[in-house]
Amino acid sequence: MTRDKKKYKLDDKSINQLIYSSKILNLATISKNGIPHLVPMWFVLDDQLNINFTSYYKSQKIVNLKRDNRIVVMVESGIKYQELKGITIEGIAKMDSNKELILQTVNSITAKYGVNRTASDIDNIINKRVNVKIIPKKITTWDLSKS
Numbered sequence: 001m002t003r004d005k006k007k008y009k010l011d012d013k014s015i016n017q018l019i020y021s022s023k024i025l026n027l028a029t030i031s032k033n034g035i036p037h038l039v040p041m042w043f044v045l046d047d048q049l050n051i052n053f054t055s056y057y058k059s060q061k062i063v064n065l066k067r068d069n070r071i072v073v074m075v076e077s078g079i080k081y082q083e084l085k086g087i088t089i090e091g092i093a094k095m096d097s098n099k100e101l102i103l104q105t106v107n108s109i110t111a112k113y114g115v116n117r118t119a120s121d122i123d124n125i126i127n128k129r130v131n132v133k134i135i136p137k138k139i140t141t142w143d144l145s146k147s
Helices: 012-021 060-067 099-113 119-128
Strands: 025-030 036-041 051-056 070-077 085-096 129-143
Touching (some): 051 060, 051 099, 060 085, 099 129
């Protein structure tokens, strides 16, 4: 017997709460040999509620995204089976080298995670990084507390 997947979906309010409360984003890109490259990332939401993060130009995830801009991300919560909630977003990574945008994302991440960075640290980061915005194409959610 198959499960009614609609029964386990998160509503919009729960999706927003889960994303806002999450600190780590699991991010997958496609490596040159086709195997997923999976990494944990810090992230923030922009004014349009799109996920943004920055990364070094030479990082493997950025190299992969330059070759193939498809991306999948996941946030989740819970320990016990009946507590598990999550969201996966399949989408397109929009990379941007605009220094103001990178600065805005870096400053938002600095505030969200309580990172101690000097102005010099931030200048160095901005010059070596790219901003990535995730444009969602498919969203899947689950809430196993509804079991």
